Amino acid sequence: MTDGALSIHRVTGGAMADRAVALVRDRLAAGGSPDQAAVLARVNSALLPVQVALTEAGVPHTAPLDTTVLGRTGVRTALAYLRLGLDLDRCQRDDLLDTLNRPARKVKSAVQPLLRRSTRWSIRQLESLADALDPNHRERWTGYLGDLHHLAAAITDGADTARCLWIVRNRIGLGEAMEALDSSRTRPEGSSHGDDLDALEQLAALHTDPATFREWLVDRLRVPADPDGVTLSTVHRVKGMEWDHVVVFAASAGLFPHRLADDVEEERRVFHVAVTRGRQRVDVVADRERTSAFVGELRQAGTAAATESTRPPAVPEHVTPTSRPDGGVVAEPGLRCTLPGGLAARVVAVDGQTIAVEIDDEGRPVVLRLPFGAQVTIEGRRVALGPAPRTTRVGAGRATGGLEGLGGRLLADDEPPMDDALYEALRAWRTRVAAEQGVPAYLVFHDRHLQVIAGRKPGSLRELASCPGVGPAKLERYGDDLLDVVTSTASRERRTESGDRG
Numbered sequence: 001m002t003d004g005a006l007s008i009h010r011v012t013g014g015a016m017a018d019r020a021v022a023l024v025r026d027r028l029a030a031g032g033s034p035d036q037a038a039v040l041a042r043v044n045s046a047l048l049p050v051q052v053a054l055t056e057a058g059v060p061h062t063a064p065l066d067t068t069v070l071g072r073t074g075v076r077t078a079l080a081y082l083r084l085g086l087d088l089d090r091c092q093r094d095d096l097l098d099t100l101n102r103p104a105r106k107v108k109s110a111v112q113p114l115l116r117r118s119t120r121w122s123i124r125q126l127e128s129l130a131d132a133l134d135p136n137h138r139e140r141w142t143g144y145l146g147d148l149h150h151l152a153a154a155i156t157d158g159a160d161t162a163r164c165l166w167i168v169r170n171r172i173g174l175g176e177a178m179e180a181l182d183s184s185r186t187r188p189e190g191s192s193h194g195d196d197l198d199a200l201e202q203l204a205a206l207h208t209d210p211a212t213f214r215e216w217l218v219d220r221l222r223v224p225a226d227p228d229g230v231t232l233s234t235v236h237r238v239k240g241m242e243w244d245h246v247v248v249f250a251a252s253a254g255l256f257p258h259r260l261a262d263d264v265e266e267e268r269r270v271f272h273v274a275v276t277r278g279r280q281r282v283d284v285v286a287d288r289e290r291t292s293a294f295v296g297e298l299r300q301a302g303t304a305a306a307t308e309s310t311r312p313p314a315v316p317e318h319v320t321p322t323s324r325p326d327g328g329v330v331a332e333p334g335l336r337c338t339l340p341g342g343l344a345a346r347v348v349a350v351d352g353q354t355i356a357v358e359i360d361d362e363g364r365p366v367v368l369r370l371p372f373g374a375q376v377t378i379e380g381r382r383v384a385l386g387p388a389p390r391t392t393r394v395g396a397g398r399a400t401g402g403l404e405g406l407g408g409r410l411l412a413d414d415e416p417p418m419d420d421a422l423y424e425a426l427r428a429w430r431t432r433v434a435a436e437q438g439v440p441a442y443l444v445f446h447d448r449h450l451q452v453i454a455g456r457k458p459g460s461l462r463e464l465a466s467c468p469g470v471g472p473a474k475l476e477r478y479g480d481d482l483l484d485v486v487t488s489t490a491s492r493e494r495r496t497e498s499g500d501r502g
Contacts, residue, residue, distance in 0.1 A: 014205030060229030101480030180461035
């Protein structure tokens with residue numbers, strides 16, 4: 001690659017696909033051949049938004065992804081939430097079952113038998129099921145229906161696809177649920193659930209109507225591959241290969257290094273492979289809000305005479321305030337508020353520690369930075385601004401053992417004593433599940449695994465993922481039911497103790 005042939009493009013996450021397509025089209029307009037251009041990403045799902053954007057632009061490509069990607073857990077669940085929110089009078093049972101335990105609400109085992117009566121439900125019929133539930137399950141079921149009402153209200157108020165997916169991921173909690181599933185994996189092989197949700201959010205910028213989003217996406221993913229088109233590939237598949245022009249796509253934190261990786265040097269090597277695949281030109285496209293540290297190293301190390309290309313980020317004019325569990329309001333781009341002193345402001349960016357707000361100073365926009373917890377006035381009420389209530393990204397601290405033992409593969413020597421009542425409840429649950437599936441009980445869970453769960457009494461999917469025998473598949477299939485058994489047994493024991501004292 002010649003000097004000056006490396007450019008870095010920091011744009012908003014939703015604009016990355018458009019920028020990549022613009023770079024490819026510029027190259028083709030200058031006489032380049034499609035088969036001498038490539039877009040490389042860390043994992044397959046990261047290619048999804050750029051593949052769809054190239055299809056939209058009429059640029060031929062190798063189409064590594066098809067409609068099967070819509071069956072991945074996070075994508076399928078997010079789209080199910082969208083369908084439910086769009087029509088609460090015609091809720092499909094499959095969509096209800098897909099969303100009910102993501103995030104884990106510890107109620108699916110109680111509600112699922114009731115849902116067998118019909119394949120389609122209205123919200124009023126669903127609300128009536130609460131009468132058949134005990135108080136604990138009734139409260140959780142009502143909370144789930146409240147989430148559906150909130151999403152439906154946002155859609156009625158005109159929320160676009162990006163806003164709807166933000167609500168599903170952050171307010172409802174699908175993001176935390178997917179991170180918990182990711183935490184049961186120990187190697188970044190293939191796309192993580194977090195990668196899938198990131199890609200879906202980028203796609204939302206390409207099609208803003210939530211009512212037609214899924215159908216639009218299906219149509220684009222059905223476009224056949226063109227072997228003579230632009231190559232779309234993960235970095236791992238292109239070792240030893242070169243093109244005249246390469247776009248390294250989504251060079252962002254969480255992908256370079258990958259959120260599940262524990263070997264930063266290996267991840268740095270993967271990134272180096274990507275930026276050295278271009279014979280004449282390489283363009284690195286990154287999310288300006290979470291650019292990979294590896295991108296900064298390109299300039300520091302003098303890999304090439306890198307140039308920076310930026311454009312002003314697109315910020316929504318206005319978003320509806322979202323409450324935090326502590327009573328504050330979530331800071332997100334587009335949120336309008338009033339600062340102390342009466343200054344009208346709009347949030348334009350949020351990073352790991354601060355909130356950037358824009359005010360108008362005699363016709364000139366001025367950006368101020370506020371710390372999380374800053375007091376502002378919104379809709380006449382004084383509140384504190386804070387981050388979305390999400391857990392720490394999976395992968396943080398892995399190099400130092402921060403998530404050591406996740407995935408149910410390690411068993412501590414000092415296990416807590418087993419709760420006999422909980423163990424028997426878990427065995428009864430396992431017997432029921434084995435009978436329904438027509439398999440031996442040990443194929444559901446071994447006794448030893450249930451004994452450890454009965455000792456640790458996990459209260460979340462993340463805690464359950466650390467128990468031996470609970471791998472990704474079992475966590476997804478049985479996680480909510482197991483947590484329900486743990487919680488219900490503890491509730492019964494507390495009621496019994498209370499009755500004894502009375």
